[in-house]
Amino acid sequence: MFRHDRTVAFKSGDPVTSPSTVARSPALSSGPPPEAVACPECDMLQRIPRLPPRAEACCPRCGCMIARQPAGPKDLPLALTLAAVFLFMVANAVPLMDLSVIGRTASTTIAGGALEMWNQDEELAAILIAFCAVLAPGGYLLFMLTVMLGARRTPAPHWVGEMLRWASHFRVWSTLDVMMLGILVALVKIAELATVTPGIGMYAVGALLLLLPAIAFTFDARDLWHRIEWTDRLHTAPIPLADTAQERPA
Amino acid sequence: MTRASTTAAQVGLVSCEACQLLVQPQSSTEPGFCPRCGEELEFRRHASIDTSWALLIAAAICFIPANALPVLNSTSLGSTEPDTILGGVVFLYLSGSWHLALIVLVASFMIPLGKLVALAYLLITVQRGSVTRSRDRTRLYRVVEFIGRWSLLDVFVAAFTVALVQLQPLMSVAPGPGVLFFAAVVVLTMLAAESFDPRLIWDSH
Numbered sequence: 002m003f004r005h006d007r008t009v010a011f012k013s014g015d016p017v018t019s020p021s022t023v024a025r026s027p028a029l030s031s032g033p034p035p036e037a038v039a040c041p042e043c044d045m046l047q048r049i050p051r052l053p054p055r056a057e058a059c060c061p062r063c064g065c066m067i068a069r070q071p072a073g074p075k076d077l078p079l080a081l082t083l084a085a086v087f088l089f090m091v092a093n094a095v096p097l098m099d100l101s102v103i104g105r106t107a108s109t110t111i112a113g114g115a116l117e118m119w120n121q122d123e124e125l126a127a128i129l130i131a132f133c134a135v136l137a138p139g140g141y142l143l144f145m146l147t148v149m150l151g152a153r154r155t156p157a158p159h160w161v162g163e164m165l166r167w168a169s170h171f172r173v174w175s176t177l178d179v180m181m182l183g184i185l186v187a188l189v190k191i192a193e194l195a196t197v198t199p200g201i202g203m204y205a206v207g208a209l210l211l212l213l214p215a216i217a218f219t220f221d222a223r224d225l226w227h228r229i230e231w232t233d234r235l236h237t238a239p240i241p242l243a244d245t246a247q248e249r250p251a
Numbered sequence: 252m253t254r255a256s257t258t259a260a261q262v263g264l265v266s267c268e269a270c271q272l273l274v275q276p277q278s279s280t281e282p283g284f285c286p287r288c289g290e291e292l293e294f295r296r297h298a299s300i301d302t303s304w305a306l307l308i309a310a311a312i313c314f315i316p317a318n319a320l321p322v323l324n325s326t327s328l329g330s331t332e333p334d335t336i337l338g339g340v341v342f343l344y345l346s347g348s349w350h351l352a353l354i355v356l357v358a359s360f361m362i363p364l365g366k367l368v369a370l371a372y373l374l375i376t377v378q379r380g381s382v383t384r385s386r387d388r389t390r391l392y393r394v395v396e397f398i399g400r401w402s403l404l405d406v407f408v409a410a411f412t413v414a415l416v417q418l419q420p421l422m423s424v425a426p427g428p429g430v431l432f433f434a435a436v437v438v439l440t441m442l443a444a445e446s447f448d449p450r451l452i453w454d455s456h
Contacts, residue, residue: 037273038266038271038273039258039259039264039266039271039273041266041268041271042389042392042393042449042450043258043385043389043449043450043452043453044258044259044260044266044450044453044454045256045257045258045259045453046256046257046258046259046262046264046273062256062386062453063385063386063389063449063453064386064389064390065389065393067271097411098415100415100416100418102418102421102422103421105418105421107415107416107417107418108415109411109414109415113414114407114410114411114413114414115410116414117410117413117414117417118409118410118413118414118426118430121413121425121426123426123430123431125431125434125435126406126409126410126426126430126431126434127410129403129406129434129438130406130407130410133400133403134407162270162287162288162289163288163289165269165270165288166269166270166288166289166290169269173400173445174400176400176403179400179401179403179404179407180403180407182354182358182404182407183403183404183405183406183407183408183410183411184407184411185351186343186351186354186355186404186408187407187408187411187412187415189343189346189348189351190339190342190343190408190412191412191415191416193346194327194416194422195416195418197415223271226270226271226272226287226288229287229288231286231287232286244256244257
């Protein structure tokens with residue numbers, strides 16, 4: 002179950018080459034202290050140096066981007082997420098586009114695209130579309146909103162970490178950008194046959210496509226992970242640590 | 252890179268895949284769950300090579316009907332016309348939008364095919380214990396992981412064409428059997444990439 006002998010943490014200012022046995026010092030206002038991590042893509046142990054705003058730390062062995070220090074006001078990601086939640090509701094409530102041929106009109110929403118596939122006996126494709134275009138982005142935004150509201154407490158409660166983990170799982174399957182391009186291609190194809198007018202939903206999706214990466218870019222997940230409350234944090238282990246992640250300025 | 256480096260696994264530590272916390276687990280066979288975020292801890296993703304191969308082969312099989320069968324059947328004034336993915340590319344090219352034709356060709360045909368080849372190459376080199384070009388192979392994995400979702404493009408094109416063009420006696424579009432196989436290719440290759448553990452590339456160093 003949730004039993005662990007030891008977890009590893011580092012004191013800021015340790016000499017790079019010497020192993021440390023000291024628990025992590027409290028986070029300073031200038032961002033999280035240097036921290037021991039293993040590269041997610043090659044498992045190499047290294048420490049993340051203290052990064053200036055917008056700088057990145059990369060694994061010296063495989064080049065994987067390990068950490069990025071976001072810049073900007075602390076509440077900016079929350080404001081962006083609130084705006085994104087609102088736009089997401091608009092994008093799902095109003096038609097994406099209208100079509101008209103010789104006096105007859107038709108229109109569709111995002112969910113309408115999935116529903117029509119379901120009605121035409123392509124249930125699996127319908128489920129995939131509903132998941133990637135509605136559930137995954139919606140879930141991601143809702144989890145991120147909850148995470149950001151919960152993270153305003155100090156220390157951040159334990160459930161915030163669980164939710165942040167779920168948000169990142171949803172993010173992989175959120176494909177609003179692909180959907181937007183798919184709609185554009187469909188529009189060009191249909192434009193041969195009929196007159197197509199983009200609706201408000203289309204503009205809402207377009208704005209969302211700018212907001213979603215902006216949230217990811219301004220949100221400081223590393224700082225939040227440092228502030229999350231969890232038990233067992235005082236157990237430490239000596240580890241050999243010879244390398245430092247490469248700093249890449251903005 | 253010739254310099255010796257220490258990996259977390261070598262010193263008995265597990266890195267949480269969700270929050271990057273380094274944990275020293277009690278048992279090396281069952282590391283348990285991350286105490287900070289609750290993610291299941293694994294030294295290397297479970298049965299990574301076998302799972303990845305299985306999903307990849309399934310995707311390769313689905314790739315054939317995905318391209319051979321029509322993704323759309325358009326009916327206008329009584330006559331029905333089947334439309335495959337490559338047929339759609341030709342249609343877009345002939346109707347003057349060569350840039351969209353190129354996007355669909357890349358997203359729907361070349362990306363899935365490239366992903367199948369790239370993942371097979373990564374799996375074979377890992378199984379052979381290759382130590383060369385590990386940095387390039389990691390980069391290749393990163394690209395495969397990043398572009399995978401873009402092949403969903405044609406599923407969305409089909410869905411929104413079907414949803415819009417429903418003007419019954421005049422013209423209508425229905426999804427063809429190719430859509431299901433095509434969606435399967437995309438999902439299976441995405442899952443195959445997710446089950447492949449890039450850390451295996453470096454384990455033979």
